[in-house]
Amino acid sequence: MALQIGNNMLDMLVLAILRENDTYGYVLTQRVQSILDVSGSALYPVLRRLLQVGACATYDVPFGGRNRRYYSITTTGHELLRGYISDWNDYRDAVEQILKGGDGN
Amino acid sequence: MNREKFMSELKTALSGDNYKEAIAYYDEYFDEAGVENEEKTIAELGSPKNVAALIRAQETIKQMDGDNISAKRGWRSAWITVGLVFAAPIALPLAIAIAACAVALIVSLGAVVISLIATACALAIGGIAMCI
Numbered sequence: 133m134a135l136q137i138g139n140n141m142l143d144m145l146v147l148a149i150l151r152e153n154d155t156y157g158y159v160l161t162q163r164v165q166s167i168l169d170v171s172g173s174a175l176y177p178v179l180r181r182l183l184q185v186g187a188c189a190t191y192d193v194p195f196g197g198r199n200r201r202y203y204s205i206t207t208t209g210h211e212l213l214r215g216y217i218s219d220w221n222d223y224r225d226a227v228e229q230i231l232k233g234g235d236g237n
Numbered sequence: 238m239n240r241e242k243f244m245s246e247l248k249t250a251l252s253g254d255n256y257k258e259a260i261a262y263y264d265e266y267f268d269e270a271g272v273e274n275e276e277k278t279i280a281e282l283g284s285p286k287n288v289a290a291l292i293r294a295q296e297t298i299k300q301m302d303g304d305n306i307s308a309k310r311g312w313r314s315a316w317i318t319v320g321l322v323f324a325a326p327i328a329l330p331l332a333i334a335i336a337a338c339a340v341a342l343i344v345s346l347g348a349v350v351i352s353l354i355a356t357a358c359a360l361a362i363g364g365i366a367m368c369i
Contacts, residue, residue, distance in 0.1 A: 157262055158269030172281045173288040176262050177295040198268060201261070 142170070142178045143187075144216035150188060150205040151213060157201065179203060187212045240267050240275050243285050250289030259292055 142164070149155065149163055161175045182188045187209035192199040205213070244264065251259055263282075270278040282288055 156265070156269070158266050161266075171283055172266070172278065173283055173291055176259060176288075177291050179262075180259070180292065181295055198265070200269075201265060 139178070139181075140216060140219075142168075142174065143182060144213065144220060146175070146178050146182060147187060147205055147209050147213040147216065150203055150209065154191075154202045154204040156203065160203065182209065185212075238279055240279070243267075243279050243282075246285035247288060250286055251292065256292070263288070 145164055145168070146160060149160060155163075157175065157179065160179070161172050164170060164175060165172070179188070182203075183190065185208070186206055188203050189206050190201050190203055192201055194200075244260070244267075247263060248260055266282075267275065267278060
C-alpha cells in the first residue's frame, strides 16, 4: 500500500489485531507489515503510546529460557478502537464518494 | 553491523530507566526473528539512531500534547485575570453604591421605628394629660 499512514491508522490496526487475540511485538509487526509498507521500528512507538494511555497492557510468558512480552487490549483500548473505527468508516465513505466521481449525485 | 553492535548503539542512544523496556523490546525482537534473519532484521529496522529517534519523537509529541493542555489552562486563567482587572472600575463603585444603599436603608428604617415609638409616646403622654 503506497498511501501515507498516520499514527492513528497504526493505533487502530494494532488495537484491532489485539482485539482478535493477545500477541507479542514481532508477530504484531509481521501482521501489520503484511498489509502496510511500514518499517519494523514503527510499531514499538505505537505500542509504547498505547501502553502510556492505558489502551493496552502487557504480561510476560516464559518461552525457551526467556520471556515473551504479550500485549492485550484493555477496556480503554476497546473504547479507543470503537472511536477509530467510526472515524475510519466516515473517512472511507467520504473517499469512496469522491472516487465514484459524482455517481452519488 | 550485527545484532550486538545494533543493541549497544541503541542502548547508547536510549540511555536511562525510561527506555529499559524499549531495549528489552528489541532484544526480544531479534530473538523472535531468529539468528538466521539477523541481517535482514537489522536492514529492515534501520539504524539504531533512527530507531531511537522514532521513540524519542513519540515522547516529544506526548510532551507537546501536555504543553498544549497546560497552555490552554494558562490562557483561561489569564482571561479571568484580565476580566477582573477590566471589571474593577465598574465593580468597585457599584459595590460601594450597594453598600451605601444598604446603610441608608437601615438608617431610614431605624428612623421610622424611632419616629413610631416617639408618636406612641406622644399619644400616651397626651392621653394621660387629657385624663388629668
